[in-house]
Amino acid sequence: MRQINVDWFRLFRYSLLFIAFSAVVTIVMLLYFSTSLDEALRKGLMLTLEELEISFELSLTLFIYISFPLLLFRFMYYFSKMLYRGRLEGVSMFSYKTLFNPMNFLLFPSLLNPDGLLYRRRCLLALLLMILIYLIIILIT
Incomplete structure (x- = not known):
C-alpha cells in the first residue's frame, strides 16, 4: 500500500495564491465600479467586512x-489515454472483463498496465476535485 504524503508547503502556497487572486479580484471590482482612481482608493480604504466577504x-x-472545465478536460484526456495505451494485452474496451462498460477500467486496476495505472490515478484525482468543486458550489448557495 502506498503511503499518502501531504506536502504542507505546497498547500500553503496554493492558499496564498488564492488569497492573492481574491485581492486582485477585489481591486479589479473597485476599479470597475469607481469613476476615478482616487474614488477607488478611498473606497478601498473603507471596505467593510461584508464587502470583503x-x-x-x-x-x-x-x-x-x-477550474471546472479544466478538470473535465483533464479527466477526458487521461481517460482516453488510459483506454488506448493503458490496457493490458488482450483486454478490449467492450468485453465481459469490463462488463461492457469502459468506465469500469477505473474500478478494476487489474486490467491496466503500469501506464494505465498512472492514467487511472490522474483520472480519479480529476474526478475527486470535480466532486469537491460541486460540494463547494452547494455550500456557497
Missing part, C-alpha cells in the same frame, strides 16, 4: 468556473 465569494465562484 462578498469579494471572497465572487473570487471563489470565478475560480470554480475556471
Whole structure:
C-alpha cells in the first residue's frame, strides 16, 4: 500500500495564491465600479467586512468556473489515454472483463498496465476535485 504524503508547503502556497487572486479580484471590482482612481482608493480604504466577504465569494465562484472545465478536460484526456495505451494485452474496451462498460477500467486496476495505472490515478484525482468543486458550489448557495 502506498503511503499518502501531504506536502504542507505546497498547500500553503496554493492558499496564498488564492488569497492573492481574491485581492486582485477585489481591486479589479473597485476599479470597475469607481469613476476615478482616487474614488477607488478611498473606497478601498473603507471596505467593510461584508464587502470583503462578498469579494471572497465572487473570487471563489470565478475560480470554480475556471477550474471546472479544466478538470473535465483533464479527466477526458487521461481517460482516453488510459483506454488506448493503458490496457493490458488482450483486454478490449467492450468485453465481459469490463462488463461492457469502459468506465469500469477505473474500478478494476487489474486490467491496466503500469501506464494505465498512472492514467487511472490522474483520472480519479480529476474526478475527486470535480466532486469537491460541486460540494463547494452547494455550500456557497
